[in-house]
Amino acid sequence: MRTGTEFQCEIETCALGGDGIARVDGEVVFLPGTLPGEKLIGRITAEKKNFSRAEIVRFGATSPHRVEPGCPYFGRCPGCRYLHADYAYETALKQRQLLDHMKAAGFECAPEAVAEPFAPKPELGYRNKIVLHTHKVKGETFFGYVMADNTTVTDIANCPLANPAINAELAGLRGDKGFLHSLHEGMDVTFRHTEHDGVKFWRNAPAKNLTWLREETPAGTLSVPCGSFFQVNPAGGAHLVKRFMETVKRLEPSRVIDLYAGAGLFGCAAAACGVSDILAVESDAAAAEAARFNLARRTANARVAAGDAGDALKELGREDAAHTLLIVDPPRNGLAFAAMQALTRSTLGQLVYVSCNPATWTRDAIRLGKGGFRLRRLELVNMFPRTEHFELFSEWVRD
Numbered sequence: 051m052r053t054g055t056e057f058q059c060e061i062e063t064c065a066l067g068g069d070g071i072a073r074v075d076g077e078v079v080f081l082p083g084t085l086p087g088e089k090l091i092g093r094i095t096a097e098k099k100n101f102s103r104a105e106i107v108r109f110g111a112t113s114p115h116r117v118e119p120g121c122p123y124f125g126r127c128p129g130c131r132y133l134h135a136d137y138a139y140e141t142a143l144k145q146r147q148l149l150d151h152m153k154a155a156g157f158e159c160a161p162e163a164v165a166e167p168f169a170p171k172p173e174l175g176y177r178n179k180i181v182l183h184t185h186k187v188k189g190e191t192f193f194g195y196v197m198a199d200n201t202t203v204t205d206i207a208n209c210p211l212a213n214p215a216i217n218a219e220l221a222g223l224r225g226d227k228g229f230l231h232s233l234h235e236g237m238d239v240t241f242r243h244t245e246h247d248g249v250k251f252w253r254n255a256p257a258k259n260l261t262w263l264r265e266e267t268p269a270g271t272l273s274v275p276c277g278s279f280f281q282v283n284p285a286g287g288a289h290l291v292k293r294f295m296e297t298v299k300r301l302e303p304s305r306v307i308d309l310y311a312g313a314g315l316f317g318c319a320a321a322a323c324g325v326s327d328i329l330a331v332e333s334d335a336a337a338a339e340a341a342r343f344n345l346a347r348r349t350a351n352a353r354v355a356a357g358d359a360g361d362a363l364k365e366l367g368r369e370d371a372a373h374t375l376l377i378v379d380p381p382r383n384g385l386a387f388a389a390m391q392a393l394t395r396s397t398l399g400q401l402v403y404v405s406c407n408p409a410t411w412t413r414d415a416i417r418l419g420k421g422g423f424r425l426r427r428l429e430l431v432n433m434f435p436r437t438e439h440f441e442l443f444s445e446w447v448r449d
Protein backbone atom coordinates (compact mmCIF):
# COMPACT_ATOMS: atom_id res chain seq x y z
CA MET A 51 0.00 0.00 0.00
CA ARG A 52 1.18 3.50 -0.84
CA THR A 53 2.26 5.92 1.87
CA GLY A 54 -0.72 8.02 2.88
CA THR A 55 -3.31 5.33 2.02
CA GLU A 56 -6.03 5.00 4.66
CA PHE A 57 -7.41 1.56 5.50
CA GLN A 58 -9.70 -0.20 7.95
CA CYS A 59 -8.34 -3.05 10.08
CA GLU A 60 -8.50 -5.13 13.24
CA ILE A 61 -5.31 -5.68 15.26
CA GLU A 62 -4.50 -9.40 15.37
CA THR A 63 -1.55 -9.53 17.73
CA CYS A 64 1.28 -7.53 19.25
CA ALA A 65 4.83 -8.05 17.94
CA LEU A 66 8.07 -8.19 19.96
CA GLY A 67 8.78 -4.48 20.38
CA GLY A 68 5.15 -3.61 21.14
CA ASP A 69 3.61 -2.67 17.78
CA GLY A 70 0.17 -4.04 16.94
CA ILE A 71 -0.01 -6.15 13.77
CA ALA A 72 -2.89 -6.11 11.29
CA ARG A 73 -3.26 -7.81 7.92
CA VAL A 74 -4.69 -5.58 5.20
CA ASP A 75 -5.34 -7.25 1.81
CA GLY A 76 -2.82 -9.92 2.83
CA GLU A 77 -0.13 -7.35 3.69
CA VAL A 78 1.37 -7.13 7.19
CA VAL A 79 1.01 -3.66 8.74
CA PHE A 80 2.65 -2.56 12.01
CA LEU A 81 0.72 0.02 14.07
CA PRO A 82 2.39 1.41 17.21
CA GLY A 83 0.12 2.20 20.15
CA THR A 84 -2.54 -0.40 19.31
CA LEU A 85 -3.67 -3.56 21.10
CA PRO A 86 -5.04 -6.91 19.89
CA GLY A 87 -8.77 -6.82 19.07
CA GLU A 88 -8.85 -3.06 18.40
CA LYS A 89 -10.65 -1.90 15.26
CA LEU A 90 -9.47 1.29 13.62
CA ILE A 91 -8.76 3.37 10.58
CA GLY A 92 -5.02 3.58 9.92
CA ARG A 93 -2.80 5.49 7.49
CA ILE A 94 0.37 4.06 5.89
CA THR A 95 3.50 5.99 6.93
CA ALA A 96 6.22 3.80 5.39
CA GLU A 97 6.30 1.03 2.78
CA LYS A 98 8.87 -1.76 3.08
CA LYS A 99 9.41 -4.83 0.91
CA ASN A 100 7.39 -7.27 3.04
CA PHE A 101 5.39 -5.02 5.35
CA SER A 102 4.22 -1.45 5.96
CA ARG A 103 4.15 0.86 8.94
CA ALA A 104 1.09 2.90 9.77
CA GLU A 105 -0.36 5.38 12.23
CA ILE A 106 -3.76 5.54 13.89
CA VAL A 107 -6.30 7.86 12.25
CA ARG A 108 -9.21 6.98 14.55
CA PHE A 109 -10.47 4.08 16.60
CA GLY A 110 -13.67 2.16 15.95
CA ALA A 111 -13.43 -0.18 18.95
CA THR A 112 -10.77 -0.12 21.67
CA SER A 113 -9.44 -2.93 23.87
CA PRO A 114 -10.84 -3.39 27.40
CA HIS A 115 -7.17 -3.47 28.45
CA ARG A 116 -6.51 0.07 27.16
CA VAL A 117 -5.60 2.62 29.87
CA GLU A 118 -4.57 6.30 29.85
CA PRO A 119 -0.79 6.42 29.20
CA GLY A 120 -0.30 9.20 31.76
CA CYS A 121 2.96 10.46 30.21
CA PRO A 122 3.15 13.45 27.82
CA TYR A 123 6.10 11.88 25.95
CA PHE A 124 4.37 8.54 25.23
CA GLY A 125 4.42 7.74 21.51
CA ARG A 126 7.45 9.97 20.84
CA CYS A 127 9.79 8.61 23.52
CA PRO A 128 11.11 5.17 22.53
CA GLY A 129 11.38 4.01 26.15
CA CYS A 130 7.78 3.09 27.03
CA ARG A 131 5.80 0.95 24.58
CA TYR A 132 2.95 -0.29 26.81
CA LEU A 133 1.76 2.70 28.86
CA HIS A 134 -1.56 2.36 26.97
CA ALA A 135 -2.18 -1.20 28.30
CA ASP A 136 -2.83 -2.46 31.81
CA TYR A 137 0.24 -4.06 33.36
CA ALA A 138 -1.13 -7.62 33.70
CA TYR A 139 -2.12 -7.55 30.02
CA GLU A 140 1.31 -6.20 29.01
CA THR A 141 2.95 -9.13 30.81
CA ALA A 142 0.59 -11.62 29.15
CA LEU A 143 1.36 -10.06 25.73
CA LYS A 144 5.09 -10.44 26.35
CA GLN A 145 4.63 -14.12 27.29
CA ARG A 146 2.66 -14.67 24.04
CA GLN A 147 5.41 -12.91 22.05
CA LEU A 148 8.05 -15.11 23.63
CA LEU A 149 6.19 -18.34 22.84
CA ASP A 150 5.40 -17.18 19.28
CA HIS A 151 9.02 -16.24 18.73
CA MET A 152 10.29 -19.60 20.01
CA LYS A 153 7.84 -21.41 17.74
CA ALA A 154 8.72 -19.30 14.67
CA ALA A 155 12.43 -19.92 15.31
CA GLY A 156 11.81 -23.67 15.52
CA PHE A 157 12.70 -24.13 19.19
CA GLU A 158 10.55 -26.73 20.87
CA CYS A 159 10.33 -27.51 24.57
CA ALA A 160 7.96 -29.38 26.85
CA PRO A 161 4.94 -27.11 27.54
CA GLU A 162 5.24 -27.88 31.27
CA ALA A 163 8.74 -26.32 31.22
CA VAL A 164 7.22 -22.88 30.63
CA ALA A 165 6.27 -21.20 33.92
CA GLU A 166 3.76 -18.41 34.47
CA PRO A 167 5.41 -15.00 33.90
CA PHE A 168 6.45 -12.93 36.90
CA ALA A 169 5.49 -9.23 37.02
CA PRO A 170 7.55 -7.33 39.63
CA LYS A 171 5.91 -4.39 41.38
CA PRO A 172 5.86 -1.43 41.18
CA GLU A 173 5.48 -1.14 37.42
CA LEU A 174 6.36 2.58 37.50
CA GLY A 175 9.12 4.40 39.39
CA TYR A 176 11.26 1.25 39.42
CA ARG A 177 14.35 2.31 37.46
CA ASN A 178 17.37 2.94 39.69
CA LYS A 179 19.31 4.39 36.74
CA ILE A 180 18.54 6.77 33.89
CA VAL A 181 20.81 8.55 31.41
CA LEU A 182 19.81 11.96 30.00
CA HIS A 183 21.44 13.57 26.96
CA THR A 184 22.24 17.19 26.16
CA HIS A 185 21.50 18.74 22.78
CA LYS A 186 21.98 22.43 22.01
CA VAL A 187 20.03 24.01 19.18
CA LYS A 188 20.41 27.73 18.35
CA GLY A 189 21.46 28.61 21.88
CA GLU A 190 18.66 26.57 23.48
CA THR A 191 19.59 23.60 25.69
CA PHE A 192 17.54 20.39 25.56
CA PHE A 193 18.23 17.92 28.37
CA GLY A 194 16.36 14.63 28.24
CA TYR A 195 15.83 11.46 26.20
CA VAL A 196 16.56 10.97 22.51
CA MET A 197 13.13 10.55 20.89
CA ALA A 198 12.00 7.79 18.52
CA ASP A 199 13.17 9.84 15.48
CA ASN A 200 16.72 9.28 16.83
CA THR A 201 17.47 13.01 16.38
CA THR A 202 15.35 15.10 18.71
CA VAL A 203 16.25 15.40 22.38
CA THR A 204 13.15 16.32 24.37
CA ASP A 205 13.39 18.01 27.75
CA ILE A 206 12.23 15.47 30.30
CA ALA A 207 10.77 16.98 33.45
CA ASN A 208 9.79 13.63 34.96
CA CYS A 209 10.27 10.06 33.74
CA PRO A 210 7.50 7.74 34.98
CA LEU A 211 9.91 4.79 35.00
CA ALA A 212 12.56 6.49 37.16
CA ASN A 213 12.72 6.08 40.92
CA PRO A 214 10.87 9.09 42.45
CA ALA A 215 14.08 10.21 44.19
CA ILE A 216 15.76 10.55 40.77
CA ASN A 217 12.83 12.64 39.50
CA ALA A 218 13.06 14.87 42.60
CA GLU A 219 16.82 15.35 42.05
CA LEU A 220 16.15 16.17 38.40
CA ALA A 221 13.49 18.75 39.32
CA GLY A 222 16.01 20.44 41.65
CA LEU A 223 18.73 20.50 38.97
CA ARG A 224 16.37 22.02 36.41
CA GLY A 225 16.12 25.06 38.67
CA ASP A 226 19.90 25.23 39.19
CA LYS A 227 21.44 27.74 36.75
CA GLY A 228 24.99 26.54 37.51
CA PHE A 229 24.09 22.95 36.60
CA LEU A 230 22.31 23.94 33.40
CA HIS A 231 25.29 26.10 32.42
CA SER A 232 27.63 23.11 32.90
CA LEU A 233 25.81 21.05 30.24
CA HIS A 234 27.72 20.91 26.95
CA GLU A 235 26.53 19.63 23.57
CA GLY A 236 26.52 15.83 23.55
CA MET A 237 27.00 15.51 27.32
CA ASP A 238 25.35 12.54 29.04
CA VAL A 239 24.28 12.77 32.65
CA THR A 240 23.73 9.49 34.50
CA PHE A 241 21.53 9.29 37.60
CA ARG A 242 21.70 6.27 39.90
CA HIS A 243 19.74 5.57 43.04
CA THR A 244 20.24 3.06 45.85
CA GLU A 245 18.41 2.89 49.17
CA HIS A 246 21.78 3.19 50.96
CA ASP A 247 23.29 6.05 48.99
CA GLY A 248 20.33 8.05 47.71
CA VAL A 249 20.81 9.66 44.27
CA LYS A 250 24.23 10.12 42.70
CA PHE A 251 24.75 11.70 39.31
CA TRP A 252 27.71 12.38 37.06
CA ARG A 253 28.42 14.02 33.73
CA ASN A 254 29.74 11.61 31.06
CA ALA A 255 31.89 9.17 33.15
CA PRO A 256 31.81 8.84 36.96
CA ALA A 257 34.67 10.63 38.74
CA LYS A 258 37.48 8.28 39.80
CA ASN A 259 36.99 9.18 43.48
CA LEU A 260 33.26 8.37 43.50
CA THR A 261 32.88 5.57 46.03
CA TRP A 262 31.20 2.24 45.26
CA LEU A 263 27.44 2.19 45.70
CA ARG A 264 25.84 -0.25 48.09
CA GLU A 265 22.95 -2.32 46.73
CA GLU A 266 20.58 -4.34 48.92
CA THR A 267 19.82 -7.83 47.53
CA PRO A 268 18.43 -11.13 48.87
CA ALA A 269 22.10 -12.24 48.94
CA GLY A 270 22.98 -9.35 51.27
CA THR A 271 24.52 -5.92 50.62
CA LEU A 272 26.73 -5.69 47.55
CA SER A 273 29.25 -3.00 46.65
CA VAL A 274 28.93 -1.89 43.03
CA PRO A 275 31.09 0.64 41.15
CA CYS A 276 29.02 3.59 39.84
CA GLY A 277 29.93 2.92 36.22
CA SER A 278 29.39 -0.86 36.31
CA PHE A 279 26.32 -2.92 35.53
CA PHE A 280 23.68 -3.58 38.14
CA GLN A 281 20.09 -4.80 37.71
CA VAL A 282 17.98 -1.66 37.05
CA ASN A 283 14.78 -2.96 38.63
CA PRO A 284 15.43 -3.88 42.29
CA ALA A 285 12.27 -6.03 42.64
CA GLY A 286 12.97 -7.86 39.37
CA GLY A 287 16.63 -8.35 40.26
CA ALA A 288 15.64 -9.70 43.69
CA HIS A 289 13.33 -12.20 41.99
CA LEU A 290 16.17 -13.51 39.80
CA VAL A 291 18.39 -13.90 42.85
CA LYS A 292 15.68 -15.75 44.79
CA ARG A 293 15.07 -18.08 41.83
CA PHE A 294 18.80 -18.78 41.59
CA MET A 295 19.03 -19.46 45.34
CA GLU A 296 16.13 -21.94 45.05
CA THR A 297 17.98 -23.67 42.20
CA VAL A 298 21.21 -23.85 44.19
CA LYS A 299 19.41 -25.28 47.23
CA ARG A 300 17.70 -27.92 45.09
CA LEU A 301 20.79 -29.01 43.13
CA GLU A 302 23.30 -28.68 45.99
CA PRO A 303 26.33 -28.08 43.74
CA SER A 304 29.76 -28.08 45.35
CA ARG A 305 30.95 -25.49 42.83
CA VAL A 306 29.27 -22.52 41.13
CA ILE A 307 30.70 -20.75 38.09
CA ASP A 308 29.22 -17.28 37.57
CA LEU A 309 30.01 -16.03 34.04
CA TYR A 310 29.28 -12.42 33.07
CA ALA A 311 29.30 -11.90 36.82
CA GLY A 312 29.12 -8.11 37.15
CA ALA A 313 29.79 -7.31 40.81
CA GLY A 314 29.24 -10.99 41.67
CA LEU A 315 25.47 -10.96 42.30
CA PHE A 316 24.80 -14.63 41.53
CA GLY A 317 28.10 -15.83 43.01
CA CYS A 318 27.14 -14.08 46.25
CA ALA A 319 23.68 -15.70 46.05
CA ALA A 320 25.40 -19.11 45.81
CA ALA A 321 27.61 -18.23 48.77
CA ALA A 322 24.49 -17.28 50.76
CA CYS A 323 23.27 -20.86 50.11
CA GLY A 324 26.47 -22.33 51.56
CA VAL A 325 28.51 -22.92 48.38
CA SER A 326 32.11 -22.00 49.08
CA ASP A 327 33.85 -22.90 45.80
CA ILE A 328 32.96 -20.08 43.43
CA LEU A 329 34.53 -18.86 40.19
CA ALA A 330 33.30 -15.54 38.79
CA VAL A 331 34.34 -14.14 35.41
CA GLU A 332 33.70 -10.55 34.37
CA SER A 333 35.28 -8.41 31.63
CA ASP A 334 34.73 -4.98 33.28
CA ALA A 335 37.81 -4.58 35.51
CA ALA A 336 36.02 -2.33 38.05
CA ALA A 337 33.09 -4.77 38.39
CA ALA A 338 35.53 -7.70 38.70
CA GLU A 339 37.31 -5.88 41.53
CA ALA A 340 33.97 -5.35 43.29
CA ALA A 341 33.05 -9.02 42.73
CA ARG A 342 36.38 -9.97 44.37
CA PHE A 343 35.53 -7.74 47.35
CA ASN A 344 31.91 -8.96 47.63
CA LEU A 345 32.79 -12.64 47.35
CA ALA A 346 35.79 -12.45 49.70
CA ARG A 347 33.46 -11.21 52.45
CA ARG A 348 31.36 -14.36 52.00
CA THR A 349 33.74 -17.23 51.26
CA ALA A 350 37.49 -17.83 51.39
CA ASN A 351 37.35 -20.09 48.36
CA ALA A 352 36.22 -17.67 45.64
CA ARG A 353 38.23 -16.75 42.57
CA VAL A 354 37.42 -13.86 40.26
CA ALA A 355 38.90 -13.62 36.77
CA ALA A 356 38.78 -10.24 35.06
CA GLY A 357 38.45 -11.42 31.48
CA ASP A 358 36.35 -13.04 28.80
CA ALA A 359 33.67 -15.56 29.79
CA GLY A 360 34.23 -17.52 26.57
CA ASP A 361 37.93 -17.96 27.35
CA ALA A 362 37.02 -19.17 30.84
CA LEU A 363 34.64 -21.75 29.35
CA LYS A 364 37.36 -23.05 27.04
CA GLU A 365 39.64 -23.59 30.00
CA LEU A 366 37.12 -25.70 31.92
CA GLY A 367 38.50 -29.23 32.14
CA ARG A 368 36.36 -32.35 32.40
CA GLU A 369 37.16 -32.57 36.12
CA ASP A 370 35.14 -29.37 36.63
CA ALA A 371 31.87 -30.84 35.42
CA ALA A 372 30.59 -33.02 38.25
CA HIS A 373 28.59 -31.16 40.89
CA THR A 374 29.20 -27.84 39.15
CA LEU A 375 26.39 -25.39 38.45
CA LEU A 376 27.12 -22.84 35.74
CA ILE A 377 25.20 -19.56 35.54
CA VAL A 378 25.56 -17.28 32.52
CA ASP A 379 24.01 -13.80 32.31
CA PRO A 380 25.41 -12.28 29.10
CA PRO A 381 24.63 -8.86 27.59
CA ARG A 382 21.96 -8.53 24.89
CA ASN A 383 24.01 -10.24 22.17
CA GLY A 384 23.91 -13.51 24.10
CA LEU A 385 26.64 -16.13 24.15
CA ALA A 386 29.42 -15.63 21.62
CA PHE A 387 29.76 -18.52 19.16
CA ALA A 388 33.10 -19.62 20.65
CA ALA A 389 31.64 -19.53 24.17
CA MET A 390 28.69 -21.65 23.04
CA GLN A 391 31.04 -24.12 21.34
CA ALA A 392 33.11 -24.43 24.51
CA LEU A 393 29.95 -24.90 26.60
CA THR A 394 28.45 -27.62 24.41
CA ARG A 395 31.84 -29.39 24.18
CA SER A 396 32.25 -29.31 27.98
CA THR A 397 30.84 -32.01 30.23
CA LEU A 398 28.90 -29.49 32.32
CA GLY A 399 25.40 -30.75 33.01
CA GLN A 400 23.64 -28.04 35.06
CA LEU A 401 23.10 -24.59 33.63
CA VAL A 402 21.14 -21.45 34.45
CA TYR A 403 20.92 -19.00 31.55
CA VAL A 404 19.64 -15.49 32.41
CA SER A 405 18.91 -13.33 29.38
CA CYS A 406 17.57 -9.87 28.61
CA ASN A 407 17.02 -10.63 24.92
CA PRO A 408 14.49 -13.27 23.79
CA ALA A 409 15.92 -13.31 20.25
CA THR A 410 19.49 -14.23 21.21
CA TRP A 411 18.23 -16.49 24.01
CA THR A 412 16.15 -18.48 21.47
CA ARG A 413 19.12 -18.69 19.09
CA ASP A 414 21.28 -19.99 21.96
CA ALA A 415 18.50 -22.31 23.18
CA ILE A 416 18.52 -24.07 19.81
CA ARG A 417 22.30 -24.50 20.03
CA LEU A 418 22.07 -25.75 23.62
CA GLY A 419 19.46 -28.29 22.52
CA LYS A 420 21.82 -29.54 19.80
CA GLY A 421 24.56 -29.73 22.44
CA GLY A 422 22.53 -32.14 24.58
CA PHE A 423 20.93 -29.68 27.02
CA ARG A 424 17.22 -29.88 27.82
CA LEU A 425 15.19 -26.86 28.97
CA ARG A 426 13.90 -27.75 32.40
CA ARG A 427 12.21 -24.46 33.28
CA LEU A 428 11.70 -21.11 31.58
CA GLU A 429 10.29 -18.08 33.33
CA LEU A 430 9.66 -14.65 31.84
CA VAL A 431 10.38 -11.90 34.36
CA ASN A 432 8.87 -8.57 33.31
CA MET A 433 12.00 -6.77 34.47
CA PHE A 434 11.39 -3.64 32.39
CA PRO A 435 7.65 -2.88 32.80
CA ARG A 436 6.02 -0.54 30.23
CA THR A 437 9.00 -0.94 27.83
CA GLU A 438 9.38 -3.51 25.06
CA HIS A 439 12.01 -5.46 27.03
CA PHE A 440 11.83 -8.41 29.42
CA GLU A 441 14.14 -10.90 31.12
CA LEU A 442 14.28 -14.69 31.00
CA PHE A 443 15.40 -17.08 33.73
CA SER A 444 16.02 -20.54 32.28
CA GLU A 445 17.28 -23.75 33.81
CA TRP A 446 18.93 -26.45 31.69
CA VAL A 447 20.06 -30.04 32.35
CA ARG A 448 21.87 -32.73 30.43
CA ASP A 449 20.08 -36.02 31.01
Ligand SMILES: C[S@@+](CC[C@H](N)C(=O)[O-])C[C@H]1O[C@@H](n2cnc3c(N)ncnc32)[C@H](O)[C@@H]1O
Pocket residue numbers: 279280281309310311312313314315316331332333334337357358359360379380381
Ligand atom coordinates in the same frame (compact mmCIF):
# COMPACT_ATOMS: atom_id res chain seq x y z
C1 LIG B 1 23.70 -8.52 32.02
S1 LIG B 1 25.11 -8.08 32.91
C2 LIG B 1 25.02 -9.25 34.25
C3 LIG B 1 25.84 -8.93 35.47
C4 LIG B 1 25.53 -9.73 36.73
N1 LIG B 1 25.24 -11.12 36.45
C5 LIG B 1 24.39 -9.11 37.51
O1 LIG B 1 23.27 -9.65 37.48
O2 LIG B 1 24.61 -8.08 38.17
C6 LIG B 1 26.38 -8.69 31.89
C7 LIG B 1 27.78 -8.49 32.39
O3 LIG B 1 28.67 -9.16 31.48
C8 LIG B 1 29.86 -8.39 31.36
N2 LIG B 1 30.47 -8.83 30.08
C9 LIG B 1 30.20 -8.42 28.83
N3 LIG B 1 30.91 -9.14 27.93
C10 LIG B 1 31.64 -10.04 28.64
C11 LIG B 1 32.55 -11.07 28.28
N4 LIG B 1 32.84 -11.32 27.01
N5 LIG B 1 33.09 -11.81 29.26
C12 LIG B 1 32.80 -11.56 30.57
N6 LIG B 1 31.94 -10.59 30.96
C13 LIG B 1 31.37 -9.85 30.02
C14 LIG B 1 29.38 -6.95 31.44
O4 LIG B 1 30.42 -6.09 31.84
C15 LIG B 1 28.25 -7.05 32.48
O5 LIG B 1 28.76 -6.81 33.77
